[in-house]
Amino acid sequence: MSKDRIIKVECQCGQLLFRYSKGGRGRLIKCYLDHIQDDGVGVVNAPLGARPACPDCGKAIGIVQMVRGRPALKLNQGAIQKIST
Numbered sequence: 001m002s003k004d005r006i007i008k009v010e011c012q013c014g015q016l017l018f019r020y021s022k023g024g025r026g027r028l029i030k031c032y033l034d035h036i037q038d039d040g041v042g043v044v045n046a047p048l049g050a051r052p053a054c055p056d057c058g059k060a061i062g063i064v065q066m067v068r069g070r071p072a073l074k075l076n077q078g079a080i081q082k083i084s085t
């Protein structure tokens with residue numbers, strides 16, 4: 001049983017980057033890699049320190065870091081569409 005919702009994460013240029021299974025409410029700050037689906041960026045297998053970019057416009061969408069012991073993409077808030085949950 002899960003309250004997670006699948007949300008679309010899009011670049012500011014409108015390109016769909018991936019879908020993310022998000023638990024809880026609030027602004028999306030980071031995306032745990034194991035919750036990312038339909039990865040159109042290649043972020044799921046990116047190493048720590050990688051800075052994946054939008055496949056369409058090339059803008060850096062964040063950086064891969066450990067967050068609470070799990071690899072996650074810390075989003076560049078200036079590069080993605082606002083997400084309301």
Ligand SMILES: [Zn+2]
Nearest residue numbers: 011013054057
């Ligand atoms: Zn883009």
